[in-house]
Amino acid sequence: MDQTDSVIHFNIQASDQLTWNVxxxxxxVKHALERLATEDETSVIDLRSIPLAPGEEDRxxxxxxxxxxxxxxxVLGSSDVVETEYSGVWVVTHYNENEETIGRFIEVxxxxxxxxxxxxxxxxxxxxxxxxxxxxxxxKQTSNKLAVEK
Amino acid sequence: MASHSDxxxxxxDVLRSHGVSRRSFxxxxxxxxxxxxxxxxxxxxxxxxxxNAKKPSVIWLSFQECTGCTESLTRAxxxxxxxxxxxxxxxxxxxxxxxxxxxxxxxxxxxxxHENHGKYLxxxxxxxxxxxxxxxxxxGISNYDMLMEAAEGAAAIIAVGTCATxxxxxxxxxxxTGAVSVSDLIKDKPIINVPGCPPIPVVITGVLxxxxxxxxxxxxxxxxxxKAFYGQSIHDRCYRRPFYDKGLFAETFDDxxxxxxxxxYKLGCRGPTTYNACATxxxxxxxxxxxxxGHPCLGCSEPEFWDGGGFYKxxxxxxxxxxxxxLYTAAGAAAAGVALGALNRAxxxxxxxxxxxxTLEDLEK
Numbered sequence: 064m065d066q067t068d069s070v071i072h073f074n075i076q077a078s079d080q081l082t083w084n085v086x087x088x089x090x091x092v093k094h095a096l097e098r099l100a101t102e103d104e105t106s107v108i109d110l111r112s113i114p115l116a117p118g119e120e121d122r123x124x125x126x127x128x129x130x131x132x133x134x135x136x137x138v139l140g141s142s143d144v145v146e147t148e149y150s151g152v153w154v155v156t157h158y159n160e161n162e163e164t165i166g167r168f169i170e171v172x173x174x175x176x177x178x179x180x181x182x183x184x185x186x187x188x189x190x191x192x193x194x195x196x197x198x199x200x201x202x203k204q205t206s207n208k209l210a211v212e213k
Numbered sequence: 214m215a216s217h218s219d220x221x222x223x224x225x226d227v228l229r230s231h232g233v234s235r236r237s238f239x240x241x242x243x244x245x246x247x248x249x250x251x252x253x254x255x256x257x258x259x260x261x262x263x264x265n266a267k268k269p270s271v272i273w274l275s276f277q278e279c280t281g282c283t284e285s286l287t288r289a290x291x292x293x294x295x296x297x298x299x300x301x302x303x304x305x306x307x308x309x310x311x312x313x314x315x316x317x318x319x320x321x322x323x324x325x326x327h328e329n330h331g332k333y334l335x336x337x338x339x340x341x342x343x344x345x346x347x348x349x350x351x352x353g354i355s356n357y358d359m360l361m362e363a364a365e366g367a368a369a370i371i372a373v374g375t376c377a378t379x380x381x382x383x384x385x386x387x388x389x390t391g392a393v394s395v396s397d398l399i400k401d402k403p404i405i406n407v408p409g410c411p412p413i414p415v416v417i418t419g420v421l422x423x424x425x426x427x428x429x430x431x432x433x434x435x436x437x438x439x440k441a442f443y444g445q446s447i448h449d450r451c452y453r454r455p456f457y458d459k460g461l462f463a464e465t466f467d468d469x470x471x472x473x474x475x476x477x478y479k480l481g482c483r484g485p486t487t488y489n490a491c492a493t494x495x496x497x498x499x500x501x502x503x504x505x506x507g508h509p510c511l512g513c514s515e516p517e518f519w520d521g522g523g524f525y526k527x528x529x530x531x532x533x534x535x536x537x538x539x540l541y542t543a544a545g546a547a548a549a550g551v552a553l554g555a556l557n558r559a560x561x562x563x564x565x566x567x568x569x570x571x572t573l574e575d576l577e578k
């Protein structure tokens with residue numbers, strides 16, 4: 064594409080320069096990371112609550128980069144939980160069923176809470192597995208009984 | 214429409230019966246907090262409140278309106294999370310969305326009002342004609358009678374859209390139907406104003422969710438609008454604000470300034486006098502908002518925006534007593550913003566008073 068193309072002109076983020084909200088937000092992340100390292104305090108920043116120009120969110124994500132963990136959750140539509148290049152800084156993006164972004168958060172934590180298996184789900188899963196095994200056992204007993212009768 | 218037994222369930226029960234995992238519920242709470250413009254620190258409290266929230270009955274009345282507000286609301290339904298909100302309220306009457314019609318629809322409304330007297334949430338879009346009740350009726354009942362009857366047993370009223378909140382387009386000069394807003398007529402019930410033409414979809418669902426979550430009204434400004442969404446001006450949250458502060462303005466829609474994304478103040482932008490969440494929440498699932506698409510804000514969430522002077526005239530241009538001096542002085546100093554805002558409001562008032570009716574001859578010139 065020609066650099067003089069009008070689309071490029073309209074995109075005021077086309078340069079590599081940091082824009083107005085990118086740098087303060089990255090400093091906020093830096094301070095949050097310091098607090099995590101020294102006081103084990105976690106922080107969450109809602110990217111929807113900050114006025115960002117076109118391209119600024121991409122610039123923030125580009126600077127934070129991609130780290131060691133990428134997880135895709137299947138929860139009411141999908142969600143991506145990605146650790147950035149900076150350990151302890153995670154980007155959590157929630158999508159609806161049409162894969163449209165409905166929320167994006169920067170979480171500064173050792174592990175985003177949504178990644179953990181939840182106590183309620185664990186309790187429900189434990190009951191479900193026990194029932195499943197009971198059913199299997201009953202089916203096995205029924206088929207054994209039928210085999211003996213034959 | 215939910216069955217009677219469903220209404221006894223808490224939202225937590227409803228979600229579990231839909232097979233929604235705790236992890237999904239947490240996602241729901243995180244996006245709900247974001248939607249209600251609340252701090253992420255509030256997420257655990259929202260989770261606890263939502264877990265125990267009961268399904269409220271909602272009655273939605275539409276009067277002199279264009280159905281744009283309902284169109285907007287249904288656009289919010291693209292998301293599974295927002296669909297869950299509607300699973301968790303009992304929308305007992307909405308004559309555009311409900312399947313029932315005629316007497317059966319009116320009976321459903323009567324039943325919901327009777328069963329939930331004093332507890333239901335009344336949502337209203339559209340203004341109410343006071344000159345002649347025959348201008349707008351539903352099932353032979355005038356808008357005024359229907360509103361007053363439904364308001365009597367409501368816990369709270371949400372006026373959705375600029376018509377219900379301030380009279381809107383029907384009230385525009387010369388106001389042929391004598392249109393008035395909900396708050397002009399009802400003084401003894403809590404009213405939440407959710408203006409906009411239309412309001413942002415998630416602002417409508419956000420206000421409903423706030424009531425569902427906390428069972429109380431959100432904090433309101435002096436015009437009865439929730440501060441979470443209407444607490445800051447478009448101008449203060451606009452990503453083009455730094456251009457305004459530097460005095461860099463687009464002068465026409467196709468000049469170099471417009472192409473470079475400079476401030477649209479001189480092209481009539483109402484951002485400095487308009488309070489709404491467009492600049493951060495944005496439209497079409499967060500895609501953009503009018504200024505991002507290169508068009509000035511029309512100020513649709515402010516009272517009498519239709520009569521506030523030409524949409525493409527800068528706020529400081531219409532009257533000689535304000536003049537261009539303010540524009541250039543303020544452009545150089547952000548500190549002047551507050552004073553400019555006050556002058557802009559005065560200007561808008563003068564423009565309202567000076568507004569003259571456009572005749573057919575004018576249009577044919």
